[in-house]
Amino acid sequence: MSDEPPTDDIMCATYCALCEHGYADVTMADIAAASEKSKSALHYHYESKHALLLAFLDDLLESFGARLDSVDGETPRDRLLGIVETVLEPSDDGPNREFKTAVLEMKAQGPYDGAFRERLSDFDRTVRDYFAEALAAGVDSGDFRAELDVSETADFFVTVCTGAQTRSVAVGRDTARTRRTLERYVESNVLADATPAETEPGTPSEAER
């Protein structure tokens, strides 16, 4: 993907330095070393590491939004699962695990730092909005259940994806397992013509036995 990692030199250098050193240890000198700029040039643009990391999060949210916008899908189901895939694997290449680790470290800064928490809330809300919009479109088109609670379901998808990301970092669990589980969840709880979850296609339902 041409937009991942960020193409702007400073943002790209921040990405690389975060991957290499982690959030807690990364310094302005590390970021300067990864860029074509001197440390004093970096300080000219950003008064502190904190200010630079906030700008980095803003930039990341912008490119993440662009990736979510570009998720296509023949059907509402495909679009919904495309968003799941994009959220779970935000970058197709690059040192993904290292970056996800740095992101988790930044999430743990939420309670300490209002400006960080604001960005983290923007990410959380953005993902929820994309899920809600995809779910609402499916309800409108008749592909998804008319009585689906769009807001609660969107929020649930965010929780599930967040849990998959955390477990991926903490214990190395593959996010692909969650993708498959959510796929089955969509079949059984979201699609209008869902096969009831208790029956296999072709087998009689409980009531028919």
Place this chain on the structure above:
Amino acid sequence: MSDEPPTDDIMCATYCALCEHGYADVTMADIAAASEKSKSALHYHYESKHALLLAFLDDLLESFGARLDSVDGETPRDRLLGIVETVLEPSDDGPNREFKTAVLEMKAQGPYDGAFRERLSDFDRTVRDYFAEALAAGVDSGDFRAELDVSETADFFVTVCTGAQTRSVAVGRDTARTRRTLERYVESNVLADATPAETEPGTPSEAER
């Protein structure tokens, strides 16, 4: 709860110091200050902060297991949801949010530190095993669907609870919302006599309309 925070003086002091200073900043001096021991006495028992934090995680898993063992429930459904509640709110009192933040910081250490990752994996596996055992008991008793995929469902519950914990720290989202959503999930996807999720009680199903 008498077992939360840990009653042993050093473990209790570690708990308090983690809540006050966070994982990244806490020092042996902070832990000594919170305990009745001197810093040198602490070093007599634990050669480093790292060794002490590993012992703390072992102790935490033990008391967490004891709390999960004590989860009761008249029905398999009640026991399953009791486990959800215990996982989402591991301590009924104390500075819960601060401690959850320290735990999230430690989760972000998984990729850097094999000994930490081992403990984190123990926690992950323990929670999954308790969910699996509760689910299997419900299948055996006929309360839950005979064809429930116990292993996948248990893993899904861990992912959902982990996501709720991360969002609680990062963006302050109340874990009670996830408790309610999982309650509905159990009604629609786990219970043997579940009302199909697409219908409200008393309303005609899609097929009947």
